[in-house]
Amino acid sequence: MTVAQALAQAAALGLARLDAQLLLLHALGRAATDRAWLLAHDSDAVDQEAGAAFLALCERRATGQPLAYLVGEKEFYGLSLNVDPRVLVPRPETELLVDWSLELLRGVAEPRVIDLGTGSGAIALAIKRHCPQAQVEAVDRSEEALAVAGANAQSLGIDVGLAHSSWLTGMAGRRFSLIVSNPPYVAEQDEHLAALAHEPRSALAAGPDGLDDLRQIVAQSPAHLQPGGWLLLEHGWDQAGPVQALLQAAGFTEVQSRRDLAGIDRCTGGKWPGLG
Numbered sequence: 001m002t003v004a005q006a007l008a009q010a011a012a013l014g015l016a017r018l019d020a021q022l023l024l025l026h027a028l029g030r031a032a033t034d035r036a037w038l039l040a041h042d043s044d045a046v047d048q049e050a051g052a053a054f055l056a057l058c059e060r061r062a063t064g065q066p067l068a069y070l071v072g073e074k075e076f077y078g079l080s081l082n083v084d085p086r087v088l089v090p091r092p093e094t095e096l097l098v099d100w101s102l103e104l105l106r107g108v109a110e111p112r113v114i115d116l117g118t119g120s121g122a123i124a125l126a127i128k129r130h131c132p133q134a135q136v137e138a139v140d141r142s143e144e145a146l147a148v149a150g151a152n153a154q155s156l157g158i159d160v161g162l163a164h165s166s167w168l169t170g171m172a173g174r175r176f177s178l179i180v181s182n183p184p185y186v187a188e189q190d191e192h193l194a195a196l197a198h199e200p201r202s203a204l205a206a207g208p209d210g211l212d213d214l215r216q217i218v219a220q221s222p223a224h225l226q227p228g229g230w231l232l233l234e235h236g237w238d239q240a241g242p243v244q245a246l247l248q249a250a251g252f253t254e255v256q257s258r259r260d261l262a263g264i265d266r267c268t269g270g271k272w273p274g275l276g
């Protein structure tokens, strides 16, 4: 089988061309940046072992398994993160939360940051990489997710603390300059959950209206913010209003939302009254 024939077989299985190219590069042990190599070598033979591995990956992709799980990595904020079915695949829109966090941390002396529901470690690791003076803690209720986050921290050489906790319950007496979270926010009956069946349900679903975890985080945060500290939350496309209302009712000021690249209000945050 040649490179061109391998890609044609993937197309026959219904795979997008880009996915097929990335899976073939992975099976050939080449970098994801080598797509031009595939074009220049389309009549090269693919050896039997790599060809069989490629077709097995294509079949898994055709059943809806995320590409990132099949190749074992996902880029987030310029970091290459190892991912597998123990964690949510980090989404590009979550980079907005990192941008906003870094803006708020500029000029803060010795900031203390906590990322609630860290999954692969994406948010915590990106913040620490770009704000090395921050002390960054990453929390998850899933021990399996913490293992993935810890391995990513180690392989990237980024120093973040890891803690097993349900939201802030394990943080008695501790206060932070910034609490940031991309919690589960999909309603349990939402039809979109079916398309996300390969990712952990505990990373996605949050009660009948999708707001259960957002409510808990907003309720717990005031006791863990320094005066002038901020809480930043990612949420669903239609949840900016309810999340703003939760923050206002809890006593936050400067409550505001930010749009992602698709123009959707994707993150909402507020400042805990006081200095700063």
Ligand SMILES: C[S@@+](CC[C@H](N)C(=O)[O-])C[C@H]1O[C@@H](n2cnc3c(N)ncnc32)[C@H](O)[C@@H]1O
Pocket: 087, 088, 089, 090, 091, 094, 116, 117, 118, 119, 120, 121, 122, 123, 139, 140, 141, 142, 145, 165, 166, 167, 182, 183, 184, 185, 202, 203, 204, 213
């Ligand atoms: C939507 S995923 C976000 C993962 C990662 N922060 C990202 O943006 O890619 C939500 C994460 O919250 C974690 N989680 C769910 N309930 C939790 C709880 N009660 N306390 C702490 N973490 C929780 C899940 O295990 C999952 O890793």
